[in-house]
Amino acid sequence: MKRSRKNIFIILSVIALLLAMMVWYKYEYSMGKAEAIQVNSANLDRRLLIATQKSSFKDSVTQLLVKHFTSYPVFIKVIDISSLSKIDPADYTAIAIIHTWENWEPPSEVKSFIERTTAIREKIIVLTTSGAGSFKMKEVDAITGESKIEDAPQFADKLIGWLAPILMDKN
DSSP states (O other), rough: OOOHHHHHHHHHHHHHHHHHHHHHHHHHOOOOOOOOOEEEETTTTEEEEEEOBBBBHHHHHHHHHHHHHHHHSSSEEEEEEEEEGGOGGGGGGGEEEEEETTTBOOOHHHHHHHHHHHGGGGEEEHHHHHHHHOOOTTTTTTTEOOOGGHHHHHHHHHHHHHHHHHHHHHO
């Protein structure tokens, strides 16, 4: 009888420890909510949506994208990925999604958005960050890497290289 109580105690302790580690991981590594902003006139024909999460790396990449495209006749809207369900992709010339791979998959908001936009995938680019720097959704064009702040300019340049032809080619 004592042995079974001890075994139960050990099992419950391991479960409690795993739960505590999961809570800590979620708290430590979860992304904050990105601040929504709009740049340039919403009446412009060329429109760029940037859906992102809040982190130093993602904020830096987003700021570099906004800075680059501000001088062009492009309406820029930045939102948190949690708002993707409210977005009609037909309203945008190009869409950049910047997110972290969480729990071995993309955030559910990103996954749902990609699943409902199969007809316009050619105007969507995704930057996926992860610990390994190589995870991405198979269904969409993606740039992958680790969230190293010193690499933000290179990732922004890659995104600009993909977005600029789409945004500047619009008749």
